[in-house]
Amino acid sequence: MRADDVAVVGGGLHAFGRHEGRTGLDMAEVAVRAALDDAGVRWADVDLAVGGSNVSGKPDSLVARLGLTGLPFTTVRNGCATGGVALATAVSALQSRRAELVVVLGFDAHERGAFAADPAAYGLGEWYASSGLMVTTQYFAMRTRRYQHEHGVSDLALARIASRAFRNGAAHPTAWRRTPWTEEEVLASAPVNDPLTTYMFCQPSQGAVALVLARGDRAADLCPRPVRLASVTQRTRRFGSFEVFSPGLAPDPWHSPSVDAAAAAFAEAGVAPADVQVAQVQDTDSGSELVHLAETGLCAHGAQEQLLADGATDVDGVLPVNTDGGCLANGEPVGASGLRQVHEVVRQLQGRAAGAQVPGGPRVGFTHVYGAPGISACAVLTADAP
Amino acid sequence: MTTTPLEPALFASLDPPRLAGSRCADCGTVTFPAATSCPRCTGQQVLAHVLPDRGTVWSWTVQRFCPKPPYLPPDGGFRPFAVGYVDLGEVLVEARLVAEPEQLSIGAPVRLVLEPAVGVDGAPAVGHAFAPVAEGA
Ligand SMILES: [Zn+2]
Secondary structure (H helix, E strand, O other), X not given: OOOOOEEEEEEEEEEEEOOOOOOHHHHHHHHHHHHHHHHOOOHHHOOEEEXXXXXXXXXXXXXXXXXXXXXXXXXXXXXXXXXXHHHHHHHHHHHOOOOOEEEEEEEEEOOOOOOOOOHHHHOOOHHHHHOOOXXXXXXXXXXXXXXXXXXXXXXXXXXXXXXXHHHHHHOOOOOOOOOOOOHHHHHHOOEEEOOEEHHHEOOOOEEEEEEEEEEHHHHHHHOOOOEEEEEEEEEEOOOOOOOOOOOEEOOOOOOOHHHHHHHHHHHHHOOOHHHOOEEEXXXXXXXXXXXXXXXOOOOOOOOHHHHHHOOOOOOOOOOOEOOOOXXXXXXXXXXXXXXXXXXXXXXXXXXXXXXXXXXXXXXXXXXXXXXXXXXXXXXXXXXXXX | OOOOEOOHHHEXXXXXXXXXXXXXXXXXXXXXXXOOOOOOOOOOOEEEEEOOOEEEEEEEEEEOOXXXXXXXXXXXXXXXXXXXXXXXXXXXXXXEEOOOHHHOOOOOEEEEEEEEEEOOOOOEEEEEEEEEOOOOO
């Protein structure tokens, strides 16, 4: 660890799922206090905070509960990239020495069922929603089907992704859906948007995550196994990407912001995708993980079929993916989801995963989120040898 | 069938049905719906452009559950429907597909049709859709 590195020195998480009667702010408070305890510091020691929530309240109002210390508190609202942008904001504050000890937090508490969409908020006419085209699950299904067609990937591969997520979730104490559905059960569940079935989709849920960050020169004093944030990147879409809520698209629309964000994250960290030993890849549905595994560079297009058949993405495989069950088993509280990924990878690199631990002491981790309207955020995390 | 379009700006004509797109005078990029500037080169010299009425299915799915409002189900209630992207060569257009799932596959030839729809005010209207055509038809 170099003095000017930025490291995660503590983490806390409020269990994901449905928690009736508890607000997003309630859950965020639990997560922040757990993260402070984990780092062995007090709220009064924190000199900058960054918080994100998409729909569940004002993150900076948490100071009323945690203590009115007067610290600067930046609020981030960037859809699925909220966690990544919060992290990037915290990293630059530490690198520019505007802060010594930073708390990053994210939370959300969504209603049940698919996200409802407002066409005007996306610059679309009312006709788009009233005629039944403004449905996110349709997009994921059409992207998946086209990807399967172009790269020769089977429906069984989609089922293997979901089944592995639920297997990992079943072993994880803070995951939401913990029934280890088999591949047959996933395939036999009711179709939602063909080729995707009910158990191939995640659900909106509730949860909160907080992390404590410090520079490398202080990290070792605060944490026996600090984890370096080697890079944090965010990108928006370029012309020719295939995004949700698109009444029209450019021909051959595969230029995803995930490709740009991941390539930048690896380049900035000086790490190759092949070096990754534990990964979190956005899996709002099985098809999304399928596509993102290749878009991030973790495997070649079409190689997923064999990797999944070989168990390579299992916890004890060569490329463990979504070891806490990902969005499929945790649901997606949008503001918390990206930080959940980072929290899980930090624990894996520290050798103290709450669920199934990747064997062999992994030292390089990667996280990826993707969302509307064509944004992606990625991070590379590394740990020194013990 | 009524011929009040769900959204008039989507159509260059209703009889025969043709969709209204736009074409960038600088780089030739075609967009649907018609845009006021070019998403590729950011140019603002954008001209009206009538889209081809035939293409092939680029991808598709079936909407199996009733979407949340502001979706407006037809009289008689929601019934599953097919949706897809149609490759018109110069642009892909998203639309409902007037077809049973068994008739659909990537690459299948389709043509533009008008389909009964529920207007935003609840009155009968027509929207754009694509329907399968026999090869060579
Ligand atoms: Zn142009």
